[in-house]
Amino acid sequence: MDVAVVGAGYVGLVTGACLAHLGHSVICVDNNPVKIEGLQRGRLPIYEPGLEELVRGGTEAGRLHFTTDLSLAVQVSEVIFIAVGTPALPSGEPDLRYVEAVAREIGQHLDDRYRVIVNKSTVPIGSGDWVRMLILDGAAGAAKQRLGSREESELLSGGDREATPFSRGSLALQISPRTPQFDVVSNPEFLREGSAIQDTFYPDRIVIGSNSPRAIEILRRLYEPILSRQQGLGGDPVPLLVTDLASAEMIKYAANAFLATKISFINEIANICERTGADITQVATGIGLDKRIGRAFLNAGIGWGGSCFPKDLSALIQTAADYGYEAKLLRASVEVNCEQRQRLVEKLQQALKVLKGKTIGLLGLTFKPHTDDLRDAPSLTLIEQLHRLGAKVKAYDPIVSASGMREGLAHVIVETDVFRLAQDCDALVLVTEWPEFLSLDYRHLAELMRRPLLIDGRNCLDRQAVQQAGITLIGVGW
Numbered sequence: 373m374d375v376a377v378v379g380a381g382y383v384g385l386v387t388g389a390c391l392a393h394l395g396h397s398v399i400c401v402d403n404n405p406v407k408i409e410g411l412q413r414g415r416l417p418i419y420e421p422g423l424e425e426l427v428r429g430g431t432e433a434g435r436l437h438f439t440t441d442l443s444l445a446v447q448v449s450e451v452i453f454i455a456v457g458t459p460a461l462p463s464g465e466p467d468l469r470y471v472e473a474v475a476r477e478i479g480q481h482l483d484d485r486y487r488v489i490v491n492k493s494t495v496p497i498g499s500g501d502w503v504r505m506l507i508l509d510g511a512a513g514a515a516k517q518r519l520g521s522r523e524e525s526e527l528l529s530g531g532d533r534e535a536t537p538f539s540r541g542s543l544a545l546q547i548s549p550r551t552p553q554f555d556v557v558s559n560p561e562f563l564r565e566g567s568a569i570q571d572t573f574y575p576d577r578i579v580i581g582s583n584s585p586r587a588i589e590i591l592r593r594l595y596e597p598i599l600s601r602q603q604g605l606g607g608d609p610v611p612l613l614v615t616d617l618a619s620a621e622m623i624k625y626a627a628n629a630f631l632a633t634k635i636s637f638i639n640e641i642a643n644i645c646e647r648t649g650a651d652i653t654q655v656a657t658g659i660g661l662d663k664r665i666g667r668a669f670l671n672a673g674i675g676w677g678g679s680c681f682p683k684d685l686s687a688l689i690q691t692a693a694d695y696g697y698e699a700k701l702l703r704a705s706v707e708v709n710c711e712q713r714q715r716l717v718e719k720l721q722q723a724l725k726v727l728k729g730k731t732i733g734l735l736g737l738t739f740k741p742h743t744d745d746l747r748d749a750p751s752l753t754l755i756e757q758l759h760r761l762g763a764k765v766k767a768y769d770p771i772v773s774a775s776g777m778r779e780g781l782a783h784v785i786v787e788t789d790v791f792r793l794a795q796d797c798d799a800l801v802l803v804t805e806w807p808e809f810l811s812l813d814y815r816h817l818a819e820l821m822r823r824p825l826l827i828d829g830r831n832c833l834d835r836q837a838v839q840q841a842g843i844t845l846i847g848v849g850w
Contacts, residue, residue: 373397373594376449378442378474380407382418382568382679382745383492383561384455389423390572392430394597399437401445411438419744419771422569442474446481451594453559454478454503455492464686471495475503479510482552488587490559494624494684496691500581500617504556511552555587558617560624565678566742573598577611581620588614625691628684629702634669635676636708642672642849643715652849653831672849674803674829675712677739677748682706713753716801716829717761719846723825724798728762731822733797735790736804737769737781744771746780750829751803759783768793770806794820805830814841 373396377388380402388400402408407417414431416424430436439445446452456470471493478489491503558581563571578599580591592612597603599610615623642652652672660667676682685702692699717727724730739749746752751767758765766785773788787793790809794800794817802809814837818824824843826833831847838845 373451373590374449375399375451375453375594376401376445377453377455377492378402378445378478379454379456379470379493380404380411380417380438381455381457382420382565383563384453385411385416385418385427386420386423386563386568386572387453387455387492387561389426389430389436390569391594392433392436393426394603395435396594397435398430399439399445399448401439401442403440403442405440408438408440419775420568421566421742426569442477443481446478446487447483449487450485451488451490451590452478453490453492458493458495458683458687460683460686464690466494466496466683466687468495468499471499471503472506475506476510476513479507479512479552480514482507482511482554484553486553486586488590489554489556490591491556491621492559492561494560494680494687495621496687497618497621497625499621500556500558504554507552507554507556555582555584556617557582557584557587557591558620559591560620562624562627565745566740573605574607575610577613579613579615579620579623581615581617583616625684625688628681629688629705631669632676632681632685632709633701633705635671636705636712638670638672639675639712639848640708645849650850655849671831673712673831674716674750674754674848675709677750678745679747682748713750714757715848716754716827717757719827720758720799720801723827723844723846724823727758729764730798731764731766731796732758733787733793733800734765734767734784735793735800735802735809736806737767737772737784737786738804741804741806744775744777746772746777749803752780754801754803755781755784766793766797769804770808791816791820797821798823799825799827801827802829802833805832810834814838814843818842 375391375396375398377384377398378401380400384400388398392398410417414428416427427436454471454474456474458466458468458471461467489503489507491500560579562575575598578595580588582588598605599612601607601609638656641655645652645655656670656672659665660670685706689699689702720732721727734751734754737749737751738745739747755765765783766787768787768790773786778786790812800821810832818841826838826843826845828845828847831849833845835845
């Protein structure tokens with residue numbers, strides 16, 4: 373199938389590359405010419421394991437293309453994905469100006485051929501009908517502009533200088549196309565950074581929100597290789613859930629809200645464990661064996677961050693408020709998460725007393741492993757708080773250190789390896805559970821540090837190995 377993906381960011385680029393790998397012809401559109409030129413040359417704007425190889429394979433096979441020309445992409449495509457960013461505004465509402473601009477422009481370039489317009493961006497409940505309205509507005513505006521240009525052209529050429537209302541109306545009928553034939557569909561993404569390609573090819577489910585049998589069938593065919601495990605994809609068939617538009621939009625928000633709340637819950641329990649002498653790792657294992665609960669997302673630590681959970685919870689809380697409901701549980705989840713970051717600073721204060729003049733090293737900067745994403749990363753809060761308290765802050769991150777990224781890292785010294793990080797530190801704090809941090813030479817780290825103190829902010833280290841190396845280990849909830 374011929375597919376356009378508008379937005380070559382995280383979701384759009386992964387979606388486009390994966391669809392091209394499945395055999396579809398994909399054109400990715402972005403209004404950033406530098407990004408598009410880089411992609412055309414094989415340079416990716418983000419880090420995601422396996423994505424570079426997937427993009428290279430799609431471009432070499434002639435199935436994946438990049439352009440800044442949205443009109444071209446609309447003209448050649450049957451399915452058009454809107455995958456632009458919806459960052460949170462200060463009010464907590466999502467910023468929908470990029471979705472609005474794209475929807476209007478898509479409408480300007482539609483012709484008589486039927487299209488399926490797919491909302492891949494995370495948008496508030498009810499946005500499907502809003503996007504349809506914007507597309508129709510764009511189409512109507514383009515028709516009026518063509519009509520005006522035709523009239524001006526005829527006047528300049530001396531034709532129809534005394535056009536009657538009847539003749540002017542006839543001209544409008546000749547130029548104005550019929551109402552564009554399209555349907556808007558919600559198809560939320562459930563991609564985890566660091567495993568987005570795996571999540572695309574092996575999803576738990578594919579959700580399609582639409583009341584149009586025609587649109588549903590087209591998307592079913594688009595995803596058929598994944599649904600029926602074709603193209604060398606093994607495993608069981610993937611469930612296809614068809615809902616109405618609003619329910620599909622809510623599923624995305626509800627899923628992220630539940631997972632974030634689950635993390636905040638286990639962190640709340642961890643804080644109680646510290647005060648009662650219980651061990652949160654044993655508690656999490658015990659309750660996780662209950663099939664109704666499950667073990668996933670029950671790892672106590674510094675809390676959640678990234679580009680999805682924070683903005684999606686804020687958007688859902690704001691949506692509830694718009695309809696006269698206070699989402700108290702969701703607000704509490706956000707509050708617990710914010711406080712959890714501060715608790716690691718408190719652990720440092722309890723161990724080192726005054727932090728002014730101390731050197732603290734952070735193991736990891738990104739909000740999770742296998743990504744270069746620093747958006748709302750817990751490390752940024754720690755850096756800000758430690759700098760405010762007068763500490764010298766250093767950090768090492770496998771991706772950030774190698775990439776040269778320094779945006780938002782003004783108050784931290786980014787080291788090139790973990791042992792340079794440890795040199796003369798009064799404490800290390802494990803912030804991101806990168807695999808390489810799980811098997812370090814802890815004895816050598818202890819020799820390099822001014823004080824052998826390690827705060828495990830993810831409860832992922834081997835306690836016995838760290839302590840046998842002579843390092844004082846402090847975890848979360850034990």
